[in-house]
Structure formats: C-alpha cells, structure tokens
Amino acid sequence: MNKLYSVTELAAELKVTPRALRFYEDKGLIVPQRAGKTRVYTHRDRGRIILILRGKRLGFSLREIAEWLDLYDQDPGQVEQMRLTLSKTRKRIKALEARQRDLEETLQELRGIETAVEDFLKSKGADAEAAE
Amino acid sequence: MNKLYSVTELAAELKVTPRALRFYEDKGLIVPQRAGKTRVYTHRDRGRIILILRGKRLGFSLREIAEWLDLYDQDPGQVEQMRLTLSKTRKRIKALEARQRDLEETLQELRGIETAVEDFLKSKGADAEAAE
DNA sequence: CAAGAATATGACGTAAAGGTAAACCAGCCG
DNA sequence: CGGCTGGTTTACCTTTACGTCATATTCTTG
Known part of the structure; x- marks a missing residue:
C-alpha cells in the first residue's frame, strides 16, 4: 500500500493544481523526495497535504498551518x-x-x-x- | 440606546482600523450614513460589521460574506x-x-x-x- | 531516432484585504 | 487668528496564494 505519486497524479486526486503543491513545498510545508529532479510523493506527503487543505478550508494561512503541521508527525x-x-x-x-x-x-x-x-x-x- | 459612532470610535471598539471599515464600505458590505462628508455608524452598522468579522474568522472572503450578509436583514x-x-x-x-x-x-x-x-x-x- | 508528454525552474501577473502616505477640509480652543 | 484633532479622498505599497507563460530537460513510445 505504499503508493508513490507524481505531482500531477497527486494534484488531481486532491483537486489542486501541481503549482499549488510546488508552492507548498516552496513554503516548506511538504518535502517530497526526488527521483533525479522529479518530485515523488509518498502516502505521508499525501496525508500532510490533506491536513493543509483542511486547514485552509478552516481559514488558516499557510504560515499558521506550517506552525502546527509537525504536531501530527x-x-x-x-x-x-x-x-x-x-x-x-x-x-x-x-x-x-x-x-x-x-x-x-x-x-x-x-x-x-x-x-x-x-x-x-x-x-x-x-x-x-x-x-x- | 441609539448610539452613533465615528469611524475611529467604532473601529477601536471592534479592534479593526478605520481603513478596514472604509474598505468594507467600498466593497458594499456596509453603507453608513453621512453627516456632510463624515461617516456616521449606527447600531445596525455595528451589528453587520460584527457579522463580517465573524465570517472572516471562519475563513470566508468578503465577497462570500457579502452574499449572505443580507439574510440577516x-x-x-x-x-x-x-x-x-x-x-x-x-x-x-x-x-x-x-x-x-x-x-x-x-x-x-x-x-x-x-x-x-x-x-x-x-x-x-x-x-x-x-x-x- | 523523432515527436510528443510530463516535469522542472524562473519570472512575471493577479486578486484579495488591507496598510501607509499625501493633500485637503471642518470644527474647535486658547 | 493659528494650530491642533479628526475626518475625507486618492493613490500607491504590501503580503498571500497561487495562475500563467517561457524555456529547458527528460521520458517514453511508435
């Protein structure tokens, strides 16, 4: 069950754009591994992103979300x-x-x-x- | 009990800046009366602003808030x-x-x-x- | 191997929600 | 009357959270 995802795959599944995922990475909210230069997302990354999106729906900024994201982990x-x-x-x-x-x-x-x-x-x- | 407020008064009470109140007005969320050019806020305006702020805390945009604000009224x-x-x-x-x-x-x-x-x-x- | 399809980085653009500064009035006070 | 205090515009600045190219590279598939 240790599926791996590409940006577009994962983005599609979570109904966001690849750009958004890269942006979250830029801000340090997720740190996907790389295969060469290519991002590779794991189940764990997926979980974090789901948390990020829920946080956003609740009206928190990415900065705030970043502050408590590690609590889960x-x-x-x-x-x-x-x-x-x-x-x-x-x-x-x-x-x-x-x-x-x-x-x-x-x-x-x-x-x-x-x-x-x-x-x-x-x-x-x-x-x-x-x-x- | 029909108190009237100036921008700064009301802003101070609600812990926002006058600029924010003018901004909400710009966006059509509130329409304070005027005494000459000066804005005069009533109790009703105050109520609406409180609703706006609660909406913001819940993570809604001003545009969204604008859409349902009239329901209360x-x-x-x-x-x-x-x-x-x-x-x-x-x-x-x-x-x-x-x-x-x-x-x-x-x-x-x-x-x-x-x-x-x-x-x-x-x-x-x-x-x-x-x-x- | 040529031609897409997917990714990467970088730069620039944009909408939302104000902050901040400039220039101007009106009322009031000593 | 001079000068503050508080108010009004207008205009530009800033931050957040991406969107949108442009360009380069890498993968894959006929």
Whole structure:
C-alpha cells in the first residue's frame, strides 16, 4: 500500500493544481523526495497535504498551518520537546474551539432565520419548496 | 440606546482600523450614513460589521460574506423573495455544517495527540505541566 | 531516432484585504 | 487668528496564494 505519486497524479486526486503543491513545498510545508529532479510523493506527503487543505478550508494561512503541521508527525524525542508539543497542541485546540463557538453561533442564527422564513411562507399558504 | 459612532470610535471598539471599515464600505458590505462628508455608524452598522468579522474568522472572503450578509436583514417582502432567502439560507447552513465537520475531525485528532503526548510524559515520570 | 508528454525552474501577473502616505477640509480652543 | 484633532479622498505599497507563460530537460513510445 505504499503508493508513490507524481505531482500531477497527486494534484488531481486532491483537486489542486501541481503549482499549488510546488508552492507548498516552496513554503516548506511538504518535502517530497526526488527521483533525479522529479518530485515523488509518498502516502505521508499525501496525508500532510490533506491536513493543509483542511486547514485552509478552516481559514488558516499557510504560515499558521506550517506552525502546527509537525504536531501530527512527532516521534517521541526528548521530554522537553514533547512538553513543547503538548503546549502547542493545547493552544491549537483552544483556537479551534473558539472557531467552533463562532460557527455554532452562526449556525444557530441561520437556523432561526430558516424557521422564521419557513413560518412566514407557511402563513402565506405558500409551499416552502421550489425556488432555486 | 441609539448610539452613533465615528469611524475611529467604532473601529477601536471592534479592534479593526478605520481603513478596514472604509474598505468594507467600498466593497458594499456596509453603507453608513453621512453627516456632510463624515461617516456616521449606527447600531445596525455595528451589528453587520460584527457579522463580517465573524465570517472572516471562519475563513470566508468578503465577497462570500457579502452574499449572505443580507439574510440577516430581511423584511418579509414578496413570497418569491422569501423563497429565495430560504434557499440561500439553507445553502449557507450546509456550507457551515461542512466546516463544522472539518473542525470536529481536526479537534478529534488533536485531542488524540494531546492524550498520547500526556501519556508519554507520564510514562517518563515527567510532569505534563511547565514548558511554554 | 523523432515527436510528443510530463516535469522542472524562473519570472512575471493577479486578486484579495488591507496598510501607509499625501493633500485637503471642518470644527474647535486658547 | 493659528494650530491642533479628526475626518475625507486618492493613490500607491504590501503580503498571500497561487495562475500563467517561457524555456529547458527528460521520458517514453511508435
């Protein structure tokens, strides 16, 4: 199961462009191996890129993503190192929980609006369906 | 309770720069009144800006935010209009729920990492605390 | 071996979201 | 009245995250 990918292959699978992958590499977020000059991506690279893309969807910059990307990929080194990892992890959890609250609030408001509008339409005897 | 604000006042309260507020206006996200040439912001403007900022924290572009901002601010007009509002609202809810799943996954992974690292430190007889 | 097809590097372009600086008014204060 | 304080444009600058060539090289396949 240790598939290897070319840029275009992996890019296609993850629905990004090869340019994007090279860009992430430029920024140090991934370091694919090379066969000669040609980039070769492993399963691990793929995993990191998926994390990057999820981070982006959540609105983080590549710089921020770079900062916590390594958390996923620690081998137990020295105790001091692990302590740092722990604190970073906790900080990141806090940040994400804050976003979660933003999201929850927004969703609640929108659900409120949804039912209000539904009720309005129902009171008009209008079907809530239709309308693109 | 109908306080009015100047750019700098409101900007300070919301922790953004006046430039940002003018920029949002430029993009049509807010339309403060004017006293002569001077911008005057109402409570309603303030509310909209808070929504904008929350949207930004969730990683949406100003263009996207602009598209759903009016949902919060509909007066029941014609039935057709409301139907459209309903469908837009539902789309937006879907999008936010998707982000919620991203967030939930990420949090779960990080919590996994957190306890793993905690256990590692515990096994080393090291205190999980300390380390900035 | 000639002719694509895929990759690489490098340079330049671009859209979004402001920051920053310049030049100009209006109101107010001592 | 002179000068600050805060406001308004206009214009250009910056950073991020790629897109888009141009050019060179390497692979592969008839």
